[in-house]
Each structure stands twice: as structure tokens, then as C-alpha cells.
């Protein structure tokens with residue numbers, strides 16, 4: 001996701017903002033954009049190769065990488081952790 005401020009194209013920092021996911025730059029912290037979610041409480045992957053998919057439809061290996069390497073807000077991280085537990 002390209003940051004218009006520092007031109008870094010990297011995985012953004014995701015945080016929950018009302019019914020939306022807010023993406024901010026992992027380098028400079030600048031707001032990039034809101035990512036609309038299909039309905040509240042239902043996290044839909046907003047970027048990457050699984051964009052638009054629900055957590056349960058994404059393979060655990062990918063989620064583990066995301067979980068370990070991307071700064072994600074607590075609530076979304078919790079959802080990913082729940083999803084990973086189901087897969088073990």
C-alpha cells in the first residue's frame with residue numbers, strides 16, 4: 001500500500017476505526033486510507049493476495065506471517081489469533 005507522504009510501499013499498520021479499518025503508513029505513521037468492511041465485526045482482508053476474503057477463508061500460514069510481521073491493532077490481531085487457534 002503506497003504512502004503518498006514518504007513513498008514507502010509496504011504493508012500498512014491496521015487499526016479499527018468504527019466500522020472501518022484504518023490503514024496508516026508503517027514508516028511515517030501517516031494516514032493512508034480507510035478500508036471499508038462488509039459488515040461490522042466481520043474482518044475482511046483489506047490488502048495483499050487474499051484481499052476481500054474473510055479470515056476463515058485464508059490459509060493459516062499466511063495469517064501467521066501477517067500476525068508475526070505486520071503491526072495490527074489489538075482487536076484485529078485477536079481475530080487472527082482466534083482463527084489460527086481453530087486451525088491447530
Ligand SMILES: [Zn+2]
Nearest residue numbers: 003006025028
Ligand atoms: Zn509514509
